[in-house]
Amino acid sequence: MAQTVLRSAAVIIIVTLVGRVVGLLRETLLAYHFGTSFAVDAYRYAFAIPTMIFLFVPGALNAIFVPSVKSMLVENRREEAQALFRKMLTVTTLIYFVIMVFGMLFSREIMQVMTFMQQNSEAITPEQRAQQLEMGTRMLQMMWPSAVFIALIGVFQATLNAHQQFFIPQMSTVVNSVVVCAAYLLFVPFYDIYGVAIGTTLGFLFAALSMAYSIKKEQYSFVPDFRWKDEEMKKIGERFLPIMLGSLITQVYTFIYPVLASGLGPGRVAALGYANTIYQLPMAIFVAAFTLPIYPYLVEYFTKGELDKMKQSITEGMRYLFILLVPVTVAMAIIPDELVSLLFYTGPRGEFNLQSIELTATALLYMGIGLFFLAVRDLLTRAFYAMENTKITVIAAVVGIIINVVFSLALIPYLSHGGVALGTSLGSLANMLLLAFFLRRSIGSFVQREFWMTAGKTVVAAAVMGVGLYAATSLLVFQGVWVQKMYIIFLIAAGAGVFFATLVMMREPLAVQIIGRFSGKIVKRKRG
Template identity: 50%
Template sequence: MSQTILRSAMIIMVMTLIGRVIGFLRDTLLAHQFGNTFVTDAYGVAYSIPYTIFLFVPGALNAIFLPTLKQQITLKQKDQASALFRKMFTFTLLLYLVISILGFIYSKNLVQLLAPAYEGKELVIATHLMQIMWPSALFIGLLGMFQSTLNAHQQYFFPTLSAVVNSLVIIAAYPLLVPHFGIYGVAIGTTIGFAFAAFTMLPSVAKAGYNLKPDFYWNTLEMRKIGERFFPIMLGSIVTQMTVFIELYLAVGLGEGKLSSLKRAFTVYQLPIAIFVGAFILPIFPHLVEHFTNKKWDQMKASITEGMRYLFLLLLPTIFAFVMIPKELISFLYQWGGNSKFDARDVQWTSIALIFYGLGLFFVALKDLLTRAFYAMENTRTPVIAAVLSIGVFTGASMLLIPYLDHGGIALGTAIGALFHTLFLGILLRKQIGRFILPSFWITMVKTLLSSAVMSLSLMLARSTLPQDTLIKAKLSTLGLIGLGALSFLIAMIILRESLVLHLLQNISKRLLRR
């Protein structure tokens, strides 16, 4: 993996980690203020719309818009790149403005579709919350547009900073808006947060030479190329995110608090995905495009394998941690004593969901990497087919497991769907380019498994000895467990001479010595 990709990945990881830590503080405030009640369930239903859009729109726009813009930047066609930006900005603005207006009008119908069990007060609250948050769709569309533009210029700091800004604005809503508007204050803060997140990137976009002058002339070769990619990629992204709505539909009938437990567990589960998966896949994607264009199949396979090695190395110990210390992690993040309404029952329910979600963590990451490989080869059809089939597997598995595992069945169904999705893409990719998993991956896999086993043993031995009798001691004990697990894993990987770890440590030491 080139130094440029590794450097970009480190920037994305650090900024995403900061954003997620602040995001957890935001979610902790929601749990502390309202607990796992019908009010937070209603907020979860309403928030599912902007959250789902936020999950897929920036990534989809990146896959749609970045390759064409990057090509013009590489060819030093500055005027054409600027014109393309204005056309895409105009199109994105109008598209998401229309979506926001229609969503606002039909909010009640959407709530009834997503949560058919809601009626009376629950229906009214969820509808009003959704109407307040629908303008977020417009700001998320612009956010994705600005992120793709800056990524094309290999700028990753401000695009990842936008998530930090979003969370800080929502946190500010608790002292400023919640005392006056209750849960509606959180919804208002959510919409304002997405607006600030988008506008944070405007100075960098302007500095790169772009302006927001509308341009309605879309009948160009570049826009047609983007249009050819737009619908299949958007369709694939939308279909993939349908799991959020199916999960919501299945969970609302399981009783009060189950949906919120799934949402909180999913937030924790998304942390390593956001930090590690995006950090490596985002900078790898342009290289995959370049290798395909130049028909350098060996280099393309090497890039895929390298990405798989990093993802497995980073995510497997995370999976082990989710399974070994789920209650400690959930309590650390959401249970803060005093007047907190997040109790032992909530910890138990959320921990169960986290364990089952975690089992599919690596497959979700690998699925995203393989999808980008197909996009790089201008094959947008296969990922859509894979996404549709995996939705069926997820839904069927969840419905079969719910009678036995309650809300945990939905989380495990998600993991099973991700496993199927990955296997389907992997089999078809091998048919297209040949064997793409090089021997170096299997070597890293064995070393990572052994190191994760060492980490698990250290956690098992330490967990029973650390004090838990007060809130502060429990928090410090959890931090100690996390630190011990990370250290034992790192030492084991160094002893096993894992090249990725040694290379990363070498780069870090060089940077420190320079300073």
């Protein structure tokens, strides 16, 4: 299993990186064509709806549907899996079609709620506010069909993941961004900002269509099936509400930052937002890369009653996450200013100044503490989904948020917005520990000896890397923004090299596997 997981993880990491680059191009095109006009604000408000749906629906459908399909495949009940796919596709499409219709009917009211905070703002005139509301309403109506397409994306991704296919599902996000980028050439010259809304909807449509061939290749049919009264659909229905609720609860973290930091002075909310952007990069690249491939195995082993193999898979996932995320955490602690500067600082003439760097770096330092905790939370959540136990995950998520808010409020007087960031890390820790406690009660001790051996070596290697980073940043200073950026990139690469070299010297097998997998891909590409 280890080699299969690592191979799948390598594919996911590479495709995710490509997706991030194309996504950055998408944002750059929006900035180039429309800047920071109130029309872009209207688009952002409207786009928040499909964004929210996309953030939790595919992942939730994956958690809901993969256990059922994978169990049937393991038990050689392929025809039943194909029938279940048709039923799930039918009911999901109908549910989100109804959501789309109601959303289109009440788009104006939704936009009024979204723009409520601007009602007393002096930065925008009443006439502009009315125009923005009209524009936002029209764009939201154009983007509501995305809800149906996102639901299709979720069902298709879950089905392919159950078959251990990850490349095409991950590529669908790249297809999405490419289509939106193409809209700036095809639609924006004729429809202005509305062309971006059209491109957004078409992006989700083509993302779903990009997986259709692979679905057909696995012999699944798109013919509707309304025979929903069977035992498997009942199980899916029982999992639906708690998993959707848990997925929605995790999105609450997005709204905690501005609420808790709103009275701490100018720039604090923005700093938390910028820090979170950096924080989410390793989460997007590494966490999905290992939780997605391991999840079908967890379902398979639990279905077969092979709990020892299930524990081994969890331990292996934790080892990979620890070895990849601990050095990132150390970097966020040692060179937070440099990481922030690399992504956001454009020189003394830009609005993102030295104070902005300091504020964002403070938030990043405290936020980075919880990186591994949040990653393991996602892995353990998948383990509970594999066991079809969804209530515990919701309880743990709620407790995590409560801990987050309580500690944030307690730490704000001492750390300002850094207290909000540290509160988030502590909330993630509480969530992880609670999941670990209940998982241990369910399947027994699952953190095996191999994890602690890897953890010890990783801490030593990360400490060596940290000392090197601290020395390099304190001794050498370069003039010029872009020279500094190039040096920071070199510094990050060198730090990663030192980290993995130290692990190899300590004969850590996972480090050798990771290096071998990625170097092997590079060699193959050169030969090709």
